[in-house]
Amino acid sequence: MAGAGLTSAFTPAFAKAIGSADKIRLGIIGTGSRGAGLATLIREMPDYDLVACCDIIPENLQKGLSLAAKNAKGYTDYRKLLDDKSIDAVVIATPLYLHYPMAVAALQAGKHIYLEKSMTYDIPQAIDLVKKVKVSGLVFQIGYQYRYYGLYHRVKEIMKENWLGKITHFECQYNRNSNWRFPVKDPKMERAINWRMYREYCGGPLSELCAHEIDVVNYLTDSRPVKVVGLGGINYWKDGRDTYDNIRTVYDYPNGVKASVTSVLSNAYNGYSIRILGDKATVEILRDKALIYPETTNNAKGVVDGVTGATIAVTTQGTGVEVKFGKPGEAQLEPTVFALKDFAECVRNKKEPVSNVETGRDGSIAIHMGNAAADTEKVQYWKPEYSA
Amino acid sequence: MQETYRIAGQAQGTTYAITWYADRELVNKTQIDSIFKSLDASLSIYQSGSLINRFNASQKSIEMDGHLARVVEKSMEIFCQTGGLSDITVYPLVRAWGFGAKPTDTMPDSATVREILACVGSDKLQVRDRRLLKTIPCVQIDVNGIAQGYSVDVVAGFLEARGISNYMVEVGGEIRTKGLKLPDNEPMKIGIETPSVTGFDAPVIREVISIGDGAVTTSGSYRKFRESGGIRLSHIIDPKTGFPVQREIISATVVAPDAITADGFDNALLAAGINGAFEILNRRPDMQAYFIYRQPDGTVADTASAGFGRYVVAKADR
Numbered sequence: 001m002a003g004a005g006l007t008s009a010f011t012p013a014f015a016k017a018i019g020s021a022d023k024i025r026l027g028i029i030g031t032g033s034r035g036a037g038l039a040t041l042i043r044e045m046p047d048y049d050l051v052a053c054c055d056i057i058p059e060n061l062q063k064g065l066s067l068a069a070k071n072a073k074g075y076t077d078y079r080k081l082l083d084d085k086s087i088d089a090v091v092i093a094t095p096l097y098l099h100y101p102m103a104v105a106a107l108q109a110g111k112h113i114y115l116e117k118s119m120t121y122d123i124p125q126a127i128d129l130v131k132k133v134k135v136s137g138l139v140f141q142i143g144y145q146y147r148y149y150g151l152y153h154r155v156k157e158i159m160k161e162n163w164l165g166k167i168t169h170f171e172c173q174y175n176r177n178s179n180w181r182f183p184v185k186d187p188k189m190e191r192a193i194n195w196r197m198y199r200e201y202c203g204g205p206l207s208e209l210c211a212h213e214i215d216v217v218n219y220l221t222d223s224r225p226v227k228v229v230g231l232g233g234i235n236y237w238k239d240g241r242d243t244y245d246n247i248r249t250v251y252d253y254p255n256g257v258k259a260s261v262t263s264v265l266s267n268a269y270n271g272y273s274i275r276i277l278g279d280k281a282t283v284e285i286l287r288d289k290a291l292i293y294p295e296t297t298n299n300a301k302g303v304v305d306g307v308t309g310a311t312i313a314v315t316t317q318g319t320g321v322e323v324k325f326g327k328p329g330e331a332q333l334e335p336t337v338f339a340l341k342d343f344a345e346c347v348r349n350k351k352e353p354v355s356n357v358e359t360g361r362d363g364s365i366a367i368h369m370g371n372a373a374a375d376t377e378k379v380q381y382w383k384p385e386y387s388a
Numbered sequence: 389m390q391e392t393y394r395i396a397g398q399a400q401g402t403t404y405a406i407t408w409y410a411d412r413e414l415v416n417k418t419q420i421d422s423i424f425k426s427l428d429a430s431l432s433i434y435q436s437g438s439l440i441n442r443f444n445a446s447q448k449s450i451e452m453d454g455h456l457a458r459v460v461e462k463s464m465e466i467f468c469q470t471g472g473l474s475d476i477t478v479y480p481l482v483r484a485w486g487f488g489a490k491p492t493d494t495m496p497d498s499a500t501v502r503e504i505l506a507c508v509g510s511d512k513l514q515v516r517d518r519r520l521l522k523t524i525p526c527v528q529i530d531v532n533g534i535a536q537g538y539s540v541d542v543v544a545g546f547l548e549a550r551g552i553s554n555y556m557v558e559v560g561g562e563i564r565t566k567g568l569k570l571p572d573n574e575p576m577k578i579g580i581e582t583p584s585v586t587g588f589d590a591p592v593i594r595e596v597i598s599i600g601d602g603a604v605t606t607s608g609s610y611r612k613f614r615e616s617g618g619i620r621l622s623h624i625i626d627p628k629t630g631f632p633v634q635r636e637i638i639s640a641t642v643v644a645p646d647a648i649t650a651d652g653f654d655n656a657l658l659a660a661g662i663n664g665a666f667e668i669l670n671r672r673p674d675m676q677a678y679f680i681y682r683q684p685d686g687t688v689a690d691t692a693s694a695g696f697g698r699y700v701v702a703k704a705d706r
Contacts, residue, residue, distance in 0.1 A: 303706060304596055305569070308641055309581035310608035311402050311536065311560035 018088055018348050027052035027111075028091045029078045029102055031064025033182070034116060035093035039067035041337050042091075047344035054081045057192065078102055082109035089139070089347055092116060095195040096202035100125040103140075107132055112139040112347045114340070118211040119360035121202070123368050126361040127386065133357040139346045141339070141353035142360035144215040148342055149335035154325035155276070155283055155290055156220050163292065164278025170220075170259035171275040172213035174205065177268035179237050197241035204232075204243025205263035207367045213274055214370075215355075215363045216285075217251070217259045220276070224362040225251040225259070225369065227381045232374035236266040249370040261370065284320065288332070291320025362387070390570035399424035400536060401434065402560030408547060409554040409570035415547060423543060430455040431535045433479070433489050444479065444528040449521040459531050459538050459648070460513070460520060466534075466652040467510040470668055474656035475627035477512060479530035480504045485632060487623040488530075501630035508627055533624075537605050537651020540564045544647070562605040564647045575600070577701055583608055583638045583680060583688075594690070595678065596706050597699040603647035607654035608639030608680075624655050633659045638688065640665065641678040643699060649675065662691065669693050 018024060026048045028035050032055065042048050053064030054075040065074050075081040082090070082105055089112035092102050100120045106113050119142050120126040133140040146152050159167065181197070184190050195201035196208050206214075218224050232247035245266070251259045274285040282293040326332070339355070346353050369380040395417045396405040406420065430439045430453050443450045452460065463476045479488070481504055486492040496504070507526035514521040531538075536559050543557045544564045554567030556576050565576045579593035597604065609622035621632040640658040644650035657665040657677055669677055676696040683689050 303593060304577040304579035305407065306405070306556050306558045306563050306565075306576070307561065307579040307581050307593065308558075308563050308604050308606040309561040310583070310606060310639060311562075 022348075023047065023049045024112075024344055024347055025049050025051050025086055025088045026091065027054065027081045027084070027087045027089075028064055028068075028093065029054045029081060029106075030092060030094035030098075030116075031055045031060045031067075032057070032093065035091065036060070036063045036067060038091055038093060038336065038340070039064055041334060041340060043067050045337070045340060045344075047341065052081050052084060052087060054078045057189070079105060082106055082111060088112060089114065089343075093143075096207055097121045097195075097200065100129060103129060104132060107136045107138060107140075110136075110138065112343075114141045114143060114343050115360070116143040117215070117360070117363065118142075118203070118207045118367055119357070119364040123365050123386065126364040126368075130357050130361050137350075139343070139350070139353065140357045141343045141346065142355045142357070142363070143336070143339065144212060144219075144355040144359070144363070145335040145339035146212060146216055147219055147355045147359075148338035150325040150338075151285070151288065151290055151323070151335075152216065152219065154323055155285060158283070158292075158323065159220060159276070159278075163281060164276060164283060165280030165295075167276055167278045168257060169277040170217050170257070171262075171273075171277065172210065172217065172259060173262040173264070173270070173273050174209040174213060175262070175264045175267050175269070175271050176209075177266055179239060180205075180265055181239075194241075197239075197243055199242050202243065203367055203371050204247070205265065206244075206247055206249070206261070206370050207364075209263050210247075210261045210370075211363055211367055213261055214251070214259075214366045215359065216274060217253070217261075218359065218362055218366070221253055221257060223254050224387070225253055225366050225382060227252045227379055228366070228369045228373045229379050230370050230373035231377070232371070244371075244374065247370070247374055249373060251366065251370070283323065290323040290325075292323055293320050358387075392569075395420055397421065400428070400432070400539065400560060402536075404543075404557075404559040406543065406547070406558070407556045408552045409567070410552055414550045414552055419546070420543060423546060424539065427455055427535070427539050427542065431459060431531050431538075433530055433532065440529060440531065443520060443522075446522075447525045449519050452515075452518050452520050455538070455542075456520070456531075457515075457518060459534055460515060460529075462538070462648050462652055463531065463534055464510060464513070464515070466649075466656065469671065470653065470656035470660070472510070472628060473626070473659045473664075474533065474652060475508065475510050476529040476531050476533070477508050477510050477527055478625050478627040479528040480507050480526065481625045481627070481630050482530050482623075483528075485621065485623075485625055487625075505630045508630070533607075533655045534648060534652040536560055536562045537603065537647035537649070540603065540647035540651075562603070562647055562651055564603040565599060566601045577706070578604055580606065580641050580678060594680070596701040597643070597678075598701050599643050599699050602643055602645050603650045604641060604643045605647060605650040605654050606639055606641040607651075607658050609633070609658075624659055626659055635659060635661045636681045636683070637662060637665070637679050638682060639680045642675060643677070643696065644675045666693065 028039055031053050042050050050068040052073045053068055055061040056076050061074050065072055090106050091114045093116040103113055103115055182193050184193050202208055228249055228251045230249035232244035234245050237245040246264045248262045272287050276283040280295055284291045365386050373380045390409050390411055392409055393413055394407050428435050432438045439456050466474045482488050484496040484504055512523045512527045540557050540559050540562050547555050554570055556565045563578055569576055575598040578597050580595040582592045582594040624633045626633050637658045640654045642650040642654045676693045678692040678696050680690045
């Protein structure tokens with residue numbers, strides 16, 4: 001981690017100091033479904049004043065402003081929002097192809113940035129953004145909220161404590177049984193609203209859904225993939241989209257650990273799920289809980305006729321045991337709230353976020369490698385220059 | 389011709405296994421499961437409407453059935469012999485600490501514990517013929533610490549009544565054996581497991597014993613506990629302090645003539661600590677015990693009462 005860098009080596013070029021009691025003056029660029037969702041959470045947080053919103057679609061902008069402070073300003077041109085010197089930080093929640101130009105412009109304007117995942121549209125942008133963020137001295141966080149969620153902290157902890165034994169595989173899926181479209185009133189707006197269907201704007205299910213899981217595997221293994229194979233297609237939703245409606249990839253991590261990452265848009269059984277396979281147990285991570293399934297190893301049998309020991313609850317045999325996390329009585333919050341709280345903390349104390357430009361780069365490059373593997377039907381390798 | 393017969397299943401929230409050696413089947417699973425049903429209807433805090441739950445909900449008293457009467461009688465006896473360390477009226481504390489029928493997320497503070505302690509103490513129970521009475525309405529009992537051992541005895545008694553005299557009955561790690569394995573006339577071997585790190589690790593054998601005609605049970609908090617601020621809270625609550633037991637003993641294995649005795653004492657021995665446990669054992673020559681405990685430097689060691697050695701099967705004979 002380059003965590004120490006921010007405080008010492010770089011002096012923010014523009015950003016003004018924000019006291020611990022001060023509210024952070026925030027603007028949101030992109031108040032579509034995700035941006036408005038973030039605004040809803042931000043509204044309840046004492047850390048922020050949401051003072052500006054920007055969106056090219058009038059309904060979205062209106063929705064954003066309805067969640068913002070009184071007198072908040074509305075923009076259709078994000079550069080105008082960035083020109084407002086009173087704004088400390090911006091959330092960028094726009095289609096993927098806009099992430100890089102908007103993030104670069106926001107850095108130039110001296111804004112701290114919370115950029116939604118995934119980080120960039122392509123690999124060169126990811127590499128370049130790392131350089132630009134590093135020289136800026138600004139706080140730059142990627143919206144991988146699960147890095148801030150107690151559930152994943154606990155899973156990482158029990159992996160370290162060897163509850164699962166030797167871990168050899170991850171099985172990740174992010175499935176849904178829907179066309180993944182938003183309704184479009186004016187046909188001219190199809191590509192602006194349903195940008196997820198088009199490669200011109202994003203990487204499809206891998207960049208918009210599985211991105212979280214790839215980042216989670218990177219986080220849990222403290223590594224990044226070495227290579228990847230994949231197959232994808234448009235075999236179910238033949239509705240004019242050109243991003244995959246199904247993709248299955250296998251990432252190879254250091255020491256032969258493999259992670260399959262799948263998205264299927266025609267089946268929703270256990271829609272979001274990450275299974276971690278160890279030789280002692282399996283952990284299955286679902287949306288807001290995780291279960292452990294111990295392996296039944298009868299190493300006691302044969303030697304003796306019976307075993308005396310503390311009672312094994314029958315629920316621990318063959319069925320899952322829920323992984324407890326968090327403190328007793330602690331409120332269960334939306335994981336994004338923890339991510340946004342930490343962003344505020346980083347802005348105030350000039351800390352490097354846990355989900356930062358380098359972990360963001362690793363995620364984005366892995367996504368592009370996975371799509372490239374499916375597109376070319378050839379193994380894609382992590383190149384040394386990606387992380388030089 | 390002597391055959392080996394086995395019945396295995398689930399009961400009392402855990403598994404059971406019965407093995408016997410005879411020339412005929414003599415017992416079937418339906419019979420065993422109906423025994424467990426009758427035990428649950430009487431003794432289970434997890435079953436709504438059970439006799440024990442009706443007593444807990446009652447203001448004054450209830451009429452006991454045979455199961456509850458036997459378990460209460462034995463519990464009162466052990467309450468006296470352990471200086472109150474084993475106490476079935478601990479249930480309100482067990483619930484407050486989140487180990488009752490309904491798990492909780494909260495932890496009681498010391499004021500709450502003090503308040504609950506007013507309802508705890510087997511001196512607040514009275515038995516008049518078949519009636520079990522409480523002196524104050526808030527008294528509630530939990531016989532989980534002894535019921536499993538008692539169940540083993542009930543099943544063993546059933547086998548014996550059917551003419552079976554070579555058997556092993558095991559319910560959730562509590563065991564009773566009688567006779568030998570036929571036709572080879574071999575003694576039955578029982579593994580004592582090493583406490584696992586996690587709540588669900590498969591058992592690993594640390595010692596092997598053979599106890600002839602008798603029972604062996606093990607108590608330990610390594611499978612059932614809660615974590616709070618990095619500290620493991622044992623499911624065994626000290627009825628005197630009202631707080632979870634924090635002792636050096638990780639597991640206590642007790643050999644006794646019957647399983648209700650072994651099971652009735654094992655929690656108390658664990659709560660008494662090594663020295664206290666040996667004091668209790670000195671007064672009970674019919675009981676032997678083996679302890680796995682944590683030494684002050686953090687390493688794990690074991691120790692046993694003087695008479696325990698005769699049960700241990702030498703490594704060469706395992």
